[in-house]
Every structure is written in structure tokens, then in C-alpha cells.
Amino acid sequence: MIFLKLFYTFFQIGLFGFGGGYGMLSLIQREVVYNHHWMTAADFTDIVAISQMTPGPIGINSATYAGYTALQNSGADQWVCVLGSCVATFSVVLPSLILMLLISRFFIKHMDHPAVQSVFKGLRPTVVGLLLAATLMLMTAENFGNPFTELFGKPMGGDPNDTFHFAVSISLFVLTFILTKGFTVGPFKIKISPIKMIVVAAAIGCVLL
Amino acid sequence: MPENSHQLEAAQKMSQEPAQVSRNIYLDSFLTFFKIGLFTIGGGYAMIPLIEAEIIEKKKWVSYDEFVDLMAIAQSCPGIFAVNIAIFIGYRLRRVKGALVCCLGTALPSFIIILLIALFFHQFKDNQMVAAAFRGIRPAVVALIAVPTYNLAKKAKLNRYTFWIPIVSALLIWLLGVSPILIILIAGVGGYLVGRRGTRMKPSDKDCAEQKNGGKK
Numbered sequence: 001m002i003f004l005k006l007f008y009t010f011f012q013i014g015l016f017g018f019g020g021g022y023g024m025l026s027l028i029q030r031e032v033v034y035n036h037h038w039m040t041a042a043d044f045t046d047i048v049a050i051s052q053m054t055p056g057p058i059g060i061n062s063a064t065y066a067g068y069t070a071l072q073n074s075g076a077d078q079w080v081c082v083l084g085s086c087v088a089t090f091s092v093v094l095p096s097l098i099l100m101l102l103i104s105r106f107f108i109k110h111m112d113h114p115a116v117q118s119v120f121k122g123l124r125p126t127v128v129g130l131l132l133a134a135t136l137m138l139m140t141a142e143n144f145g146n147p148f149t150e151l152f153g154k155p156m157g158g159d160p161n162d163t164f165h166f167a168v169s170i171s172l173f174v175l176t177f178i179l180t181k182g183f184t185v186g187p188f189k190i191k192i193s194p195i196k197m198i199v200v201a202a203a204i205g206c207v208l209l
Numbered sequence: 210m211p212e213n214s215h216q217l218e219a220a221q222k223m224s225q226e227p228a229q230v231s232r233n234i235y236l237d238s239f240l241t242f243f244k245i246g247l248f249t250i251g252g253g254y255a256m257i258p259l260i261e262a263e264i265i266e267k268k269k270w271v272s273y274d275e276f277v278d279l280m281a282i283a284q285s286c287p288g289i290f291a292v293n294i295a296i297f298i299g300y301r302l303r304r305v306k307g308a309l310v311c312c313l314g315t316a317l318p319s320f321i322i323i324l325l326i327a328l329f330f331h332q333f334k335d336n337q338m339v340a341a342a343f344r345g346i347r348p349a350v351v352a353l354i355a356v357p358t359y360n361l362a363k364k365a366k367l368n369r370y371t372f373w374i375p376i377v378s379a380l381l382i383w384l385l386g387v388s389p390i391l392i393i394l395i396a397g398v399g400g401y402l403v404g405r406r407g408t409r410m411k412p413s414d415k416d417c418a419e420q421k422n423g424g425k426k
Contacts, residue, residue: 014287014288014289015287015288016287017287017288017289018287018388018390024289046334049334050323050326050333050334051323052251052343053333053334053339053340053343054250054319054322054323054326055246055247055248055249055250055318055319055322056246056247056249056250056316056318056319056320056322056323057246057249057252057253057256057289057290057291057292057315057316057319058252058253059288059289059292060289060292060316060319060320060323061319061322061323064319064320064323064324064327065323065326065327068323068324068327069327072327078328081327082324082328085320085323085324085327089316089320092288092289093288093289093292093312093316095287095288096286096287096288096289096292096293096296096312097292097296097308097309097312099286099287099288100283100286100288100292100293100296100297100300100308101296101300101305101308103282103286103297104296104297104300104301104308105300107278107282107297108300108301114404115401115404115405117404118400118401118403118404118405118407119397119398119400119401119404120278120281120397120400121400121403121404122396122397122398122399122400122401122403122404123278123281123393123396123397123400124277124278124281124365125365125367125371125374125375125378125396126281126374126375126378126392126393126396127277127280127281127284127361127365128358128361128362128365128367128374128375129374129375129376129377129378129379129382129392130280130281130284130378130379130382130389130392130393131254131257131280131354131357131358131361132358132362132375132376132379132383133378133379133382133383133389134254134354134358135351135354135355135358136379136383137382137383138251138350138351138354139351142347143347143348143351144347144348144351145344165344168345168348169344169347169348170348172345172348172349172352173348173349173351173352173355174352175349175352176348176349176352176353176356177352177355177356180258180352180353180356181356181359181360193262194248194258194259194262194353195244195248195259195262197349197353198248198250198346198349198350198353200349201345201346201348201349202342202343202345202346203342203345204345205341205342205343205344205345205346206338206341206342206345208341208345209341209344209345
């Protein structure tokens with residue numbers, strides 16, 4: 001039965017999907033495209049594109065869309081497909097829910113134990129590193145555009161027509177960094193919330209890009 | 210007397226009940242996480258600036274230090290980073306019920322949006338306007354993640370013995386593709402060992418000894 005299979009597959013993906021959404025995408029691809037043949041490789045590319053273009057964690061987006069597409073390709077009715085995405089989304093979240101509940105309980109109970117404290121003392125500087133790595137890994141041609149055909153004699157595979165896109169991207173990056181970090185001018189403190197900044201960036205993108 | 214100031218802080222934190230209990234904490238936390246889920250664009254890390262603004266600064270549901278520890282936990286657990294964080298904060302607020310509410314709040318916006326796209330807008334990804342908006346959003350989101358990196362580096366009280374840790378771990382992940390989970394495991398074990406050596410010394414020497422050990426590693 002396809003619902004049981006969906007549940008089992010996405011529970012597995014939730015349980016072994018380490019390292020954030022992108023790590024999870026390759027797991028989903030292996031299970032959904034190659035093991036179960038619920039969709040074609042082209043369907044899967046659509047999922048990746050749509051997950052990146054919509055808000056929300058990529059794991060949830062792709063599970064919802066994959067559950068829907070899997071049932072649609074097996075010829076099910078539209079509302080049965082909706083049930084499919086419910087099952088896939090629920091089962092991808094379930095392992096997190098169980099594990100995190102156990103861990104939260106343990107953490108809150110033993111938080112002030114000296115051993116736990118020293119473990120976290122060791123972790124804190126690396127969390128800065130994790131965030132730094134996440135920022136660096138997002139500095140890609142896909143996110144910023146790439147106008148460089150070559151740089152320091154190395155071919156970069158860029159397109160000179162991308163220069164305007166690249167300039168706007170860099171300006172948006174700098175503007176967002178300064179405005180959301182906040183700064184003071186005389187008696188005024190200027191700081192913009194991340195949500196407002198996303199809306200502004202979307203509007204600028206619509207007009208300029 | 211507690212052995213160091215951090216333990217004292219932790220003890221004080223535990224004795225305080227979650228701050229700012231509003232009209233209905235379940236509805237409030239659901240709506241807050243719904244809002245955060247709605248604007249988390251481009252993966253789990255994009256949630257961090259939103260949590261900083263909404264949950265730490267505005268609602269004061271968890272402290273900044275607790276959030277840093279939580280990020281290490283959420284990153285080393287399987288599953289979706291954003292959902293893991295929501296579950297922990299929910300549990301901190303109102304145990305299991307709180308965790309369920311926050312988990313639902315985070316997952317629901319993306320679920321609804323994707324479902325609508327699957328049902329009605331198959332052509333969504335080919336829409337020029339949508340594509341343009343997202344070309345604007347993506348660099349902004351990268352900056353939104355860069356800001357907490359900067360804030361955290363300032364607040365982590367890095368000294369000359371520990372400043373290399375974030376740089377080396379970022380380079381290992383970025384350039385060599387080392388798994389963040391491995392880095393977290395090593396750092397956790399390292400912290401535990403340093404702490405254990407520290408407790409064998411006189412309490413007053415502890416901080417000093419830790420710095421020496423950190424330097425030797």
C-alpha cells in the first residue's frame with residue numbers, strides 16, 4: 001500500500017537526514033526517484049527548484065511536494081494526492097519530534113551539570129564556525145550572479161551580461177547586512193527586522209532584476 | 210558556592226519561569242513560529258535571524274546563550290534544522306504540548322504553500338515575476354545569515370586561545386566538505402576533556418588552566 005510505503009520512506013529520510021535540507025534532498029532523490037520510482041528525475045528537479053523558491057524549510061517543502069507527486073503519478077485523485085503530501089510531511093517530521101523531545105528533556109534537566117556545561121563550552125566556538133561555513137557556502141553564482149569570465153587567469157565560467165545582476169546582488173547583500181545589524185546616527189537607532197528586509201529585497205528584485 | 214559564573218547564570222535561568230506569559234501562550238507561540246516559517250527562505254539557517262528578532266529580543270522566550278547551545282544540538286540531530294529548533298523552544302515553553310504547537314507552526318506555512326502550488330500553480334517556477342523577486346531575496350538572505358555569524362562571534366567571548374576554532378571549523382566544512390556533525394562531536398569531547406582536567410585543579414585556577422589546555426590542543 002502506497003501510504004504505508006510513503007510513511008516508511010519519509011520516516012527513514014527524517015531519521016537519517018543529517019546536515020540540513022540539502023543533505024536531505026539527495027536522500028529523497030535516491031529513495032523517491034531510484035528506489036521507488038514514484039517520480040522521474042525531471043519531476044525531482046522541479047521539486048528542488050520549487051523548494052528553493054518558496055519559504056519554509058527545504059525538507060518540509062520537498063516532502064510535501066514529493067508526497068503529492070508520488071500519488072499523482074500513480075494516477076490518484078487530486079484529494080488523495082493531498083493526503084499523500086500530509087502523510088509524507090508528517091512522517092518526515094516525526095523522527096525529529098521524538099528525538100528532540102527526548103533531548104530537550106535531558107538538556108533542561110541536566111543543563112547545570114558541570115560535565116554538560118563543559119561540553120557546551122567546547123561547542124560554542126564551533127557554532128560560530130558552523131554559521132560562518134553556512135554563510136560562505138551560500139556565496140554562490142546561483143545566489144549572486146557571476147559576471148566573471150576569468151579571474152586571476154583562472155576561467156570562472158561567468159557571463160558578462162550578468163554584471164548588473166551581480167552589482168545589485170552585492171548592493172543588496174551590503175544593504176541588508178548594515179540595516180538588519182542596526183546602527184546609530186546621533187540619537188536615532190536604525191534597525192530593520194529581517195522580515196521587512198526580505199519584503200524590500202523581493203520588491204527591489206521585481207523592479208530591477 | 211557555584212564554581213564559576215556560568216553555572217550561577219544557568220542556575221538563575223532555571224529558577225525563573227519563562228518570561229512574558231501572554232494571553233494565550235499556545236496561540237502566541239503558534240503564530241510566532243508560523244510567521245517565522247513563512248519567511249524562512251533558503252533553508253534552515255535563514256531561520257536564525259528571525260528567531261533572534263522575534264523569540265530572543267521581542268518575546269524573550271529563550272536566552273541568547275541557550276539558543277547558541279540549541280543550535281549545536283539541532284545541527285547534530287537528524288531531521289530538519291528549523292523544525293528541531295522549534296521543537297526545543299516549544300518544549301522549553303510548555304513541555305510536550307508546546308513542542309507540538311511550535312512544530313506545527315513552523316511546518317504549516319510551507320506545507321500550505323507547496324500544496325497550493327502543486328494543486329493550482331504548476332507554472333509557478335516559470336513565472337518571470339516570481340523568479341525576479343527571488344533573485345532579489347537570495348543575496349539578502351545570505352546577509353541575514355552573515356549578521357548572526359558576526360553577532361555570535363562577538364558574544365562568544367573568543368580569546369587568543371579559542372579564536373582559531375571557528376575559523377578552522379568553517380574552513381574544514383566549506384573547503385574540505387567535512388561533516389558539521391563530526392566537528393560538533395570533536396568540539397563536544399574536547400570541551401568535556403578540558404572541563405574534566407579543569408575540575409581537578411583548585412577552583413580559583415580553573416579558568417586559567419582551561420585557557421592553557423585550550424592553547425595546547
